[in-house]
Amino acid sequence: MFSPPAVLCAHGGMTKWRVLMAMMRTCITCGTRYEYCGNCKGQAKGPTWKNIYDKESCKIIFNTLASFKNGTLTAEQTHDIVLRCKDVDLTKLTPQLQENWNEVMDSLKPKKIEKTESVRSYTARRRRLKNNEENLIVNED
Numbered sequence: 001m002f003s004p005p006a007v008l009c010a011h012g013g014m015t016k017w018r019v020l021m022a023m024m025r026t027c028i029t030c031g032t033r034y035e036y037c038g039n040c041k042g043q044a045k046g047p048t049w050k051n052i053y054d055k056e057s058c059k060i061i062f063n064t065l066a067s068f069k070n071g072t073l074t075a076e077q078t079h080d081i082v083l084r085c086k087d088v089d090l091t092k093l094t095p096q097l098q099e100n101w102n103e104v105m106d107s108l109k110p111k112k113i114e115k116t117e118s119v120r121s122y123t124a125r126r127r128r129l130k131n132n133e134e135n136l137i138v139n140e141d
Contacts, residue, residue: 025051029058030092057085061093065100075107 024033034054037043043050053059061082068078082090082101093101 025054027054027058028052029062029094029097030054030088031094032058032092055087057088061085061088062097065097065104068104069100075104078104079108 025036026033032054036046036050038046038048038051047056049056049059053062064073064078064081067073068075073081082104090101
């Protein structure tokens with residue numbers, strides 16, 4: 001059975017095959033590179049979300065956008081929650097999350113009302129109808 005040699009990780013903790021745990025990680029929300037070793041004494045009692053997110057805000061954004069995509073949250077709710085995470089640059093979200101965020105923003109835009117008739121033509125039509133009604137009343141007398 002293969003057993004990699006014991007390696008001193010970046011935080012000074014002795015590990016065996018878990019040397020990869022001490023390597024740089026990439027946040028799945030914003031793509032930021034960060035260092036985290038869940039086996040080292042200084043970080044072993046840290047939150048488990050540090051394995052895939054660099055900040056708690058990134059975790060909140062990821063879960064919120066996933067809930068929006070699943071239909072659990074509305075666009076308004078998603079927008080409010082994500083904007084509370086001020087320490088994350090929303091322009092640096094991963095492509096899929098950026099697409100989800102754009103979908104949220106698009107659904108919040110006011111819908112354009114299609115103009116069916118201009119004000120001028122509506123007013124002219126109303127005048128014609130009014131004149132026709134007056135003509136009918138005059139002709140009945």
